[in-house]
Amino acid sequence: MQNFNVFGKKVAILGVSLEGTDSARYFVSLGAKVFCCDRRSKAQIGDRVNELEKQGVVLRLGSAYLHNLEEYNLLVRTPGMSLRLPELVTALKSGIKITSQTKLLLELAPCPIIGVTGTKGKGTTATLIAELLSNAGYRVYLGGNVGQPLLSRLPEMTPADLLVLELSSFQLEDGDCSPQVAVVLTVGSDHLANFDPLSTNFHQSQAGYVDAKKNLVRFQKAEDLCVVNADDPVANSFSKFTKAQVVRYSTTTKDSDAGVNKNYLVLKMKGMMTPIIPLTEIKLRGRHNWENILAACLVAQRYEVPVQTMQKVISSFAGLPHRLEKVATVSGITFYNDSFSTTPETAIAAIRSFTEPIILIAGGSEKGADFTKLGEAISKSPVQMAILIGDMAPKIETAIRKFSPHLKIITGLTTMKQIITKAFAEVRPGSVVLLSPAAASFGLFKNYKDRGNQFKAYAQTLTPKTHSA
Template sequence: MALKKSSGPKESSAALHQRRIALLGLGVENRALARFLHARQIPFAVCDARDPAIPVEGVQQWRIGDHYLDDLTDFDLLFRTPGLPTLDPRLCAARRCGVEVSSQTRLFLQLCPAPVIGITGTKGKGTTTALLHALLATDSTARVFSGGNIGRPPLEFLDELQPTDRVVLELSSFQLQDLDQSPHIAVVLSVTEDHLDYHADRAEYVAAKKPVCCYQTPGDILIVNRDCPTARAFVDESPAALWTFSTTAPSIPGAWLADGQLWACCPGTQPTAVCPAEDIPLRGRHNWSNVTAAVAGALAFGAPATHFAEAIRSFAGLPHRLECVAERDGVTYYNDSLATTVDATCAALRAFDTPLLLIVGGASKGADFSALGTAIAEANVRAVLLIGQEAPRIAAAVQQAGAGEIVHCCRDLAQALDTARHLAQTGDVVLLSPACASFDQFASYAERGDLFKRLVRTVGVV
């Protein structure tokens, strides 16, 4: 299958020498961008609320303090860190004055010499990206590189890329908003709602994801989750060739589950059985959907399915995604710290038939917890251990759903785990699936999950 680069306006690194550039914020992505610019001797300024804890080379000008975003018109090109809302009034004011607002992701797509597949959705992006990389790696005819929201800024490997390579990018709504071109292949997983502390509302959140495909051409490929109405609506945004994936119905071309088998089919070919569904090592139907998405993406990128079954069977998943930590005395402990939305935690609950002791709560993302309360009341949950800022609102939702008697309010994660350990019986599962962000008590979801794993082992669960 012939592949092409993403279409859209192109930038050259040489042209950047003529621009007055500022990096807004020094997170992981803009630090990579700073290294990229410094290596090419391109001058730039840094604007941030705080002095950097780690030195940054090549900075020509610093603007530090609470007013670092005020009056940005002395620059003509701003690179926004993903955590800075693109609709911030000060950025909007700069745009009205003719200042261009960009991002590392946008610059990468402009400079990348290889075809790109971009993956977005509310949850499952990291798992799908990692598995898609593993599937593409079974094809020895092309190298594969992965980056984006999964953790590695793609500018870090830009200089290594050749036109024959394949690039897989996990793209969040934050990273998509500045784009004026789309990847050659776009994958849209289930889209619900998230980051309502950042986006104005659900509609703005969904709109922020549409650049993954809305700048595609008829020569591109769009792969959508046919089981999700919001994902299916992305078809209206793109003229690209349509592929789908599903856990409920045949998807041709694409990938799907039926009759206990994982199936795949390219345009104009007969469906092929990839492997039995029972060979998929990831827990939960939502992960089956991620597997079908990855298989469809790998096929669309031209990889043969010959060794897909082996790659799927050996895929261990990613940390903090329904990660089995340990078992002791018949009780199993799972770390699902990346479940920072109601939908993610509801999916985790559906992944278990065994009795659950659920540790839930954390920092607010503006979520409505009524669906979570109902899911807890309907699932086989023996106890709910509440932690963090959102504990009272989650408790109210569980109470409203008629399951208030199983709620235990805990001081912190350590107390919640200790309470769960004493309540658990043989055959139970203790599940950390917070449905909330981590920033009230932790620096990140990873720090929260890592502490959970350490605490599990500290109490003798090995």
């Protein structure tokens, strides 16, 4: 950190997001001349403009926001901005350094870093790791895609602290430094096309997506730790690309360092599989969440968290908003908000978490996904009816009909109020209404949070039924 000197230098923050604003705050504190570049107007950016201008940050907004990047000494890129943009390619060729908040944290943090990646479960696992460690007495910072941006808080961190980062493929794709502890959850398929109007980034192939995530482990050292999902061939293959000690978790085999045995989650301690917690005491639903917990326990073991602390934290951990979040029970009908599910794989995991009859709400905007496996999973599940919404409704319906030609499917609903009202009218007591879209939210909703919050609000204001449906 002592060699990182930007005093008086021109630093451009590319993208005025929450993270970008935090990055600007950090570089202002170091005496840099800070510029924030964004294609949006002041009105579109909103309240962040006032904070930036008060700090003396120069705003370069509008369609020409990426012009003349060669005049800066350092570019700090938002993860949603593609490195393949011609302006960034030109800047790199001219010798301008391009970095990101993630890269800076990995390079400059004075404390050990725990990085978590995968296609699903990153936020849940990273948050649980942070809870386990903080309950064991560590001062923990949680950031990346979950928690708060942390670059401006670097000066307060000490070597005794721990930093937990949830890291996406976009945050890792240009990485050249790995965390001391790397956690690799199930790696499926995502970000192979871009339909977000505020983003330019996507991976040109599945191989590119996976390769970007490998940077989490690629630069580890022998004294580091790599935690991988032994049940997922792609995640397990990451063990070939690290020099670190590798530990594995599995919910299907006994040949692992953490797993499931006789209705307990178990952890190998001193060569013996030790019970951590009964499955019945876990609030999180689904086998995929057992996997997330096992991964977190292996990290906790690294930092000598007592089993009693693991039990206490896991038994009380209810997960994150919009991830299989139980939001209401009305007339014996339970509503689950899984709006963060934007891929078929995450929707499949959600569906497999229930044995109760399900009314599934799925669909949204395009992400370039193939819904065939989702259709097959629905045919083998307790889904009794599907309400399909958005542009992806026809594609999902085709996938469902391939395996379940007689399943009741409802389409054409365009507001969450209509969707909740219809689901409630159709569902019977003892059933589950599950919002697990398997698609992006753009079009009908602002984002996944808006979609989930609307689902929660309408479910919580339903009037109980006076008789059985």
